[in-house]
Amino acid sequence: MNALKSDFKKYMAQTSDFLPFQIEVEKAEGIYVYDKLGKDYIDLMSGISVSNIGHRHPKVLTAVREQLEKYLHVMVYGEFVESPQIMLAKKLASLLPSTLNMSYFVNSGSEAIEGALKLARKFTQRTEIIAFKDAYHGSTMGALALLSNEEFKQAFRPLMPDVKILAFNNISNLDQISDRTACVVTEVIQAGRGIVPAENDFMMALRKKCNETGTLLIFDEIQTCYGRTGKLFAFEHYQVVPDILCIAKSMGGEMPLAAFIASDSIMQCLNGDHPLLGHATTFGGHPVSCAASLATLDVILDEKLIEKVEEKAGIFRKKLSGHPAIKEIRGKGLFMAIELTEPEKIEKIVENCINHGIITFWFLFNHQCLSIIPPLTITEKEINLSCERLIKALEMKN
Numbered sequence: 001m002n003a004l005k006s007d008f009k010k011y012m013a014q015t016s017d018f019l020p021f022q023i024e025v026e027k028a029e030g031i032y033v034y035d036k037l038g039k040d041y042i043d044l045m046s047g048i049s050v051s052n053i054g055h056r057h058p059k060v061l062t063a064v065r066e067q068l069e070k071y072l073h074v075m076v077y078g079e080f081v082e083s084p085q086i087m088l089a090k091k092l093a094s095l096l097p098s099t100l101n102m103s104y105f106v107n108s109g110s111e112a113i114e115g116a117l118k119l120a121r122k123f124t125q126r127t128e129i130i131a132f133k134d135a136y137h138g139s140t141m142g143a144l145a146l147l148s149n150e151e152f153k154q155a156f157r158p159l160m161p162d163v164k165i166l167a168f169n170n171i172s173n174l175d176q177i178s179d180r181t182a183c184v185v186t187e188v189i190q191a192g193r194g195i196v197p198a199e200n201d202f203m204m205a206l207r208k209k210c211n212e213t214g215t216l217l218i219f220d221e222i223q224t225c226y227g228r229t230g231k232l233f234a235f236e237h238y239q240v241v242p243d244i245l246c247i248a249k250s251m252g253g254e255m256p257l258a259a260f261i262a263s264d265s266i267m268q269c270l271n272g273d274h275p276l277l278g279h280a281t282t283f284g285g286h287p288v289s290c291a292a293s294l295a296t297l298d299v300i301l302d303e304k305l306i307e308k309v310e311e312k313a314g315i316f317r318k319k320l321s322g323h324p325a326i327k328e329i330r331g332k333g334l335f336m337a338i339e340l341t342e343p344e345k346i347e348k349i350v351e352n353c354i355n356h357g358i359i360t361f362w363f364l365f366n367h368q369c370l371s372i373i374p375p376l377t378i379t380e381k382e383i384n385l386s387c388e389r390l391i392k393a394l395e396m397k398n
């Protein structure tokens with residue numbers, strides 16, 4: 001092991017002992033990550049749904065450089081008038097339904113979920129929170145309380161109380177939403193379960209039940225926003241609009257940024273009896289991240305990336321389906337999972353993928369599937385190359 005890798009082990013808190021992933025990153029560009037030896041890896045994870053317009057998109061770099069020349073941090077969130085934040089909030093409002101017209105910018109997906117939960121409790125003055133089995137909403141104490149998997153949360157108990165977990169896509173369970181429920185939190189497409197989309201009837205029934213009980217509906221689009229599924233936001237695949245929308249990951253154009261978005265009338269309650277502490281965040285909406293986010297939106301819209309998502313997903317499907325190592329390819333747009341016929345080989349296959357220059361991984365709650373979540377900018381030629389490498393990795397002996 002070289003010196004940097006051993007210092008990585010020695011000085012940085014580790015998240016996993018799985019070794020093949022320890023690529024020593026030299027640079028990243030487009031769909032590629034390069035290591036110290038110059039080997040390229042096609043990023044079929046987009047840094048977990050972050051690099052939707054590829055690594056270091058030139059327009060994002062320009063926007064970042066321009067903002068670097070003006071100012072970095074000047075004040076905690078929401079105190080000074082900073083144009084990158086305002087322009088981004090205005091742009092998001094113009095792209096979202098009229099009831100999602102006010103953004104609160106934060107630093108991470110987990111923080112967006114925390115903010116949304118606090119907003120829902122304060123607005124409704126209720127305590128119960130409902131989430132769904134096999135959802136992942138983040139690692140902070142509130143978000144963690146929404147996890148169904150006891151093994152992930154038992155070491156951290158007691159967690160936020162009054163949380164109920166229901167089965168996803170099960171309409172009959174929705175009668176448990178009542179006038180005690182502050183909010184229901186759900187992903188539109190469950191990522192950690194191996195890309196499982198909500199069914200349309202379920203979404204309609206969920207919205208109806210929330211309306212009947214005065215419960216706020218929160219969508220976690222932390223992985224699915226900014227074009228990933230073939231719509232700018234995944235909820236646009238359904239006839240349903242949430243009361244609060246949480247976005248993160250790709251929204252920062254590879255810079256840290258997240259938001260919870262609601263109507264001005266709901267958001268108003270954070271500015272109540274204790275101004276500032278409805279939710280406070282020092283770096284939320286960092287101007288450089290907001291500038292990067294605006295440039296990312298411009299690239300997605302100007303280059304019509306969303307319009308090409310289905311076609312690109314279709315090429316992946318055509319090239320890979322029918323392969324004996326693949327049982328099923330599912331997902332929406334370029335948010336896909338490949339289910340393996342021999343899931344017990346998945347660790348070896350991920351390792352083979354790294355050897356063949358492909359970055360992919362299994363999912364948090366599903367160790368039978370590999371992720372295919374490439375930058376939306378991937379070209380047909382690059383998709384062909386990705387599939388060639390992937391097939392080699394699937395066919396590699398032992």
Ligand SMILES: Cc1ncc(COP(=O)(O)O)c(C=O)c1O
Nearest residue numbers: 108109110136137138220222223
């Ligand atoms: C669906 C979903 N929600 C929330 C989060 C938490 O986001 P973050 O890691 O930025 O806190 C994640 C992270 O993977 C996620 O996939």
